[in-house]
Amino acid sequence: MSDTLLQIDNLGVDYETARGDLKALRDITFDVNRGEIVGIVGESGCGKSTLISSILRLTAPNTRFRQGEIRFKGQDLLPLSERRMRALRGEDISIVFQDPMQTHNPVLTIGQQMLDIQHRSKASKAEKRARAAKMLGAVGIPDPEARLDQFPHEFSGGMRQRIAIAMALMSEPDLLIADEPTTALDATLEVQIIERLQELQQQFDCAILFISHHLGVIAELCDRVVVMYAGAVIESGDVREIFHNPKHPYTRRLIDCDPGHIKTRARVLPTIPGEVPDLANLPEGCIFRDRCDQALPCCAHQVPPLTQLQEGHRAACWLNHEEVSA
Amino acid sequence: MTLLDVKNLHTSYGKVDVLAGVSFEVEPGETYALVGESGSGKTTVIRAIAGLAPAQQGSVKFDGREIRGASERELRPLRKDIAMMFQDPVGSLSPRLTIRSLITEPYRIQGMRQRDLDAEAKRLLEMVNLPAHFADRYPYQLSGGQARRVGVARALALEPKLILADEPTAGLDVSVQGELLNLMNDLRERLGLAMVIITHNLNVVRHVADRMGIMYLGRLVEEGDTETIFADPRHPYTHCLLSANPEPDPDARLERIALKGEPPSLLKRPQGCEFRERCPFAKPICTTVPPWEVENGHGLRCLSPMKAGQAA
Amino acid sequence: MSKSRSELSLILTGVARDPLGLMGLIIVGTIIFCALFAAWITPHDPIGMNIKDRLQGPSLTYLLGTDQLGRDTFSRVIMGGQVALKVALPAVFGAMIIGLTLGMIAGYGPKWLDNLLMLFFDTIRSFPTVMFALAVVALVGPSLQTVVFVVMATSIPTYGRVARTQTLTLRNSEFILAERSMGAGMARILGVHMLPNIIGVLAVLAAMDIPTVIALEAGLSFLGLGVKPPTPSWGALLKDGYALIRQTPWLVVGGGLPIILATLGFTFLGESLRDVVDPKLRKQR
Numbered sequence: 001m002s003d004t005l006l007q008i009d010n011l012g013v014d015y016e017t018a019r020g021d022l023k024a025l026r027d028i029t030f031d032v033n034r035g036e037i038v039g040i041v042g043e044s045g046c047g048k049s050t051l052i053s054s055i056l057r058l059t060a061p062n063t064r065f066r067q068g069e070i071r072f073k074g075q076d077l078l079p080l081s082e083r084r085m086r087a088l089r090g091e092d093i094s095i096v097f098q099d100p101m102q103t104h105n106p107v108l109t110i111g112q113q114m115l116d117i118q119h120r121s122k123a124s125k126a127e128k129r130a131r132a133a134k135m136l137g138a139v140g141i142p143d144p145e146a147r148l149d150q151f152p153h154e155f156s157g158g159m160r161q162r163i164a165i166a167m168a169l170m171s172e173p174d175l176l177i178a179d180e181p182t183t184a185l186d187a188t189l190e191v192q193i194i195e196r197l198q199e200l201q202q203q204f205d206c207a208i209l210f211i212s213h214h215l216g217v218i219a220e221l222c223d224r225v226v227v228m229y230a231g232a233v234i235e236s237g238d239v240r241e242i243f244h245n246p247k248h249p250y251t252r253r254l255i256d257c258d259p260g261h262i263k264t265r266a267r268v269l270p271t272i273p274g275e276v277p278d279l280a281n282l283p284e285g286c287i288f289r290d291r292c293d294q295a296l297p298c299c300a301h302q303v304p305p306l307t308q309l310q311e312g313h314r315a316a317c318w319l320n321h322e323e324v325s326a
Numbered sequence: 327m328t329l330l331d332v333k334n335l336h337t338s339y340g341k342v343d344v345l346a347g348v349s350f351e352v353e354p355g356e357t358y359a360l361v362g363e364s365g366s367g368k369t370t371v372i373r374a375i376a377g378l379a380p381a382q383q384g385s386v387k388f389d390g391r392e393i394r395g396a397s398e399r400e401l402r403p404l405r406k407d408i409a410m411m412f413q414d415p416v417g418s419l420s421p422r423l424t425i426r427s428l429i430t431e432p433y434r435i436q437g438m439r440q441r442d443l444d445a446e447a448k449r450l451l452e453m454v455n456l457p458a459h460f461a462d463r464y465p466y467q468l469s470g471g472q473a474r475r476v477g478v479a480r481a482l483a484l485e486p487k488l489i490l491a492d493e494p495t496a497g498l499d500v501s502v503q504g505e506l507l508n509l510m511n512d513l514r515e516r517l518g519l520a521m522v523i524i525t526h527n528l529n530v531v532r533h534v535a536d537r538m539g540i541m542y543l544g545r546l547v548e549e550g551d552t553e554t555i556f557a558d559p560r561h562p563y564t565h566c567l568l569s570a571n572p573e574p575d576p577d578a579r580l581e582r583i584a585l586k587g588e589p590p591s592l593l594k595r596p597q598g599c600e601f602r603e604r605c606p607f608a609k610p611i612c613t614t615v616p617p618w619e620v621e622n623g624h625g626l627r628c629l630s631p632m633k634a635g636q637a638a
Numbered sequence: 639m640s641k642s643r644s645e646l647s648l649i650l651t652g653v654a655r656d657p658l659g660l661m662g663l664i665i666v667g668t669i670i671f672c673a674l675f676a677a678w679i680t681p682h683d684p685i686g687m688n689i690k691d692r693l694q695g696p697s698l699t700y701l702l703g704t705d706q707l708g709r710d711t712f713s714r715v716i717m718g719g720q721v722a723l724k725v726a727l728p729a730v731f732g733a734m735i736i737g738l739t740l741g742m743i744a745g746y747g748p749k750w751l752d753n754l755l756m757l758f759f760d761t762i763r764s765f766p767t768v769m770f771a772l773a774v775v776a777l778v779g780p781s782l783q784t785v786v787f788v789v790m791a792t793s794i795p796t797y798g799r800v801a802r803t804q805t806l807t808l809r810n811s812e813f814i815l816a817e818r819s820m821g822a823g824m825a826r827i828l829g830v831h832m833l834p835n836i837i838g839v840l841a842v843l844a845a846m847d848i849p850t851v852i853a854l855e856a857g858l859s860f861l862g863l864g865v866k867p868p869t870p871s872w873g874a875l876l877k878d879g880y881a882l883i884r885q886t887p888w889l890v891v892g893g894g895l896p897i898i899l900a901t902l903g904f905t906f907l908g909e910s911l912r913d914v915v916d917p918k919l920r921k922q923r
Contacts, residue, residue, distance in 0.1 A: 216572030269504035405821035
């Protein structure tokens with residue numbers, strides 16, 4: 001597992017707004033290895049979307065990269081020319097978005113759109129079409145030849161999301177970014193998509209960066225997990241470690257909150273009271289302190305560093321530092 | 327006496343039968359969940375009950391009075407007793423009104439202006455655990471969870487007997503979802519409310535609903551006590567829904583039953599059992615239309631049901 | 639009351655922050671100021687003739703020169719601005735209010751009423767404005783009121799259609815359903831919940847429409863169908879200047895420049911207003 005594909009180092013991203021700089025991402029550090037599925041979990045406002053758009057360099061005009069690097073195959077993406085970046089987005093990195101109903105151009109057939117994205121290939125039209133049909137078959141669209149001539153509106157939401165995945169995999173990318181690809185779908189279809197992604201990942205041997213707020217999906221699909229809160233990575237590690245041995249109070253309580261593992265009717269469901277801090281006006285010390293029931297005196301002044309606790313498990317919490325918590 | 331009695335409700339838009347005969351009952355103080363995939367007609371059911379969607383056939387009795395097809399004038403006094411919550415927490419709040427105006431809107435509509443509306447607004451915000459200064463905010467200044475609380479406050483303003491809630495936890499983070507469900511559970515007990523909750527999130531159903539009905543293509547296919555259904559689902563579709571519920575545990579070994587394909591089009595309803603083509607347990611007998619059968623308060627529309635205990 | 643005032647000041651600050659909007663605000667402000675205080679600003683009587691000073695170039699006495707009857711062009715430009723606003727404001731606001739009302743009824747009411755109103759809008763729109771103006775003038779004679787009436791009648795459908803489309807999109811939104819579920823009547827839904835969400839779009843449309851109407855009034859006056867001489871109007875000035883362009887170019891400048899300035903000013907204002915009023919655009923900034 002030493003073959004690192006994507007390496008994010010101390011990434012800091014701000015949004016310039018009228019209220020001052022919004023510190024959307026602070027000190028983000030994690031890796032994605034080749035052929036690995038890494039999940040990013042976090043609730044609204046944790047910076048998931050900023051992170052993806054930063055990796056793809058598809059950021060809003062008021063975005064400022066303050067520090068850090070995003071290295072893909074060892075090369076820093078941030079100073080890359082727009083032209084090189086475009087080539088990279090088409091060839092090596094693909095993305096599947098959240099809303100399958102808005103991903104496709106409504107006035108072109110699926111076949112036309114799947115031919116268009118092969119514009120860099122020198123193959124003949126018939127060959128490209130055959131490839132498109134094969135991909136549709138691979139994501140489980142029945143009768144793919146005939147369905148190439150249909151328009152997006154003739155497909156259901158679940159099918160459209162599978163088509164989006166097929167299109168993302170056309171260029172056989174090394175990295176597939178999936179941004180909440182199942183959130184807009186019913187549970188039954190969600191499960192179908194996850195199972196399909198697992199199969200395809202093995203077939204195409206690409207790495208997947210899977211963003212979701214659904215812990216169940218993350219637990220089932222991912223090899224490693226990165227937990228984000230208010231623009232920072234607060235814990236990362238092997239999926240079993242994260243779910244069975246969480247080392248940050250936020251991770252622990254997030255898992256507790258998921259009603260999926262509370263099997264009997266609960267009178268009172270666990271919650272995390274309080275609000276996410278204002279990113280334009282960050283409190284001193286640990287960002288989770290106000291909502292944390294285990295906060296120590298030092299949490300108020302010093303930001304806990306993301307420290308390695310054991311091979312492949314990092315957490316940013318003073319409770320893991322014996323010299324402080326003792 | 328039964329509070330809400332829906333019988334054989336039919337709704338069609340042109341040739342599309344969105345509801346093809348839905349019947350269920352809700353007792354005072356009871357929470358009833360309607361579960362199903364998108365397009366199964368859940369939302370249409372509660373909109374038809376509230377007179378916001380047409381219902382060509384069947385009957386809706388509220389407190390013993392027939393309200394299907396009632397005019398807006400006849401419905402107005404009943405609006406005090408039936409409140410609704412909509413899917414989009416922010417989008418269901420009139421964007422140019424302050425929270426104070428929004429949560430006291432029911433009093434204004436029902437002609438209760440003589441009340442001290444400021445005091446009512448304060449009381450309602452307190453009830454849903456929002457600080458009083460929120461009264462001066464606008465919907466776009468709220469987070470999803472806060473907007474959802476405002477929705478609850480507005481629904482409870484007139485102390486209704488029944489709340490119809492469409493995906494009340496949609497779009498909320500898990501940590502906030504729990505808060506909302508706790509709040510609703512608490513208020514329901516304190517005020518003796520009955521609720522009909524629509525959701526596709528089965529994790530939510532288990533913690534709030536006394537009874538549940540599973541809908542498929544505009545019909546109920548199974549109905550019963552929530553605990554019984556979770557423990558022992560009889561309809562294969564129910565079983566598929568329950569197993570399509572990823573658990574937050576990487577070591578969970580799920581005996582998942584794959585659901586084949588996607589819901590058929592309402593324009594081309596399958597012959598016989600409408601679930602047959604996707605059913606992993608379909609038998610030759612399933613080409614005949616299955617009847618609705620009720621046994622010990624457990625309703626089922628299936629000719630090849632799962633045996634008791636098969637699911638476990 | 640205080641709420642709507644603060645919203646207005648919010649919009650005004652938003653417009654003033656945008657350079658184009660600020661320019662629009664200054665131009666429009668100047669025009670309105672000049673029109674309001676025309677009686678004090680005009681150095682000469684705008685219709686007072688002085689044959690011995692006819693067709694003069696700009697000087698300290700006559701800032702923009704004089705016309706063939708020796709009338710001060712600068713004073714006539716100022717007065718003309720008053721006339722232009724007297725036509726444009728009532729015509730545009732009248733059309734907006736009538737169009738808004740009819741459009742919302744068409745969008746929210748029953749299908750047959752919608753069809754009927756749309757037929758009405760389409761019928762009006764099918765008249766070419768100038769032909770319609772000719773017909774009305776032929777019937778009742780040229781006057782300020784006639785111009786106002788013609789312009790208003792022909793712009794109603796534009797506002798009506800926009801208001802209808804907005805109403806149709808809003809009527810199925812969840813907050814309107816929520817109001818219906820509480821038993822709100824049609825008047826309340828339209829007046830309290832829809833109107834505030836539609837009025838912004840129409841206000842922008844109106845701001846952009848004012849220069850068109852000013853140009854239309856000038857055009858009608860140019861054709862002799864507008865306000866009666868000797869009342870000064872920018873169109874009439876342009877017409878006089880056009881006839882005398884060989885003797886003095888100052889009349890054309892006096893008539894043309896204010897039309898161009900007013901058009902630019904109101905258009906800038908309208909565009910900037912649109913960006914400020916539209917929350918989707920506001921968010922992106």
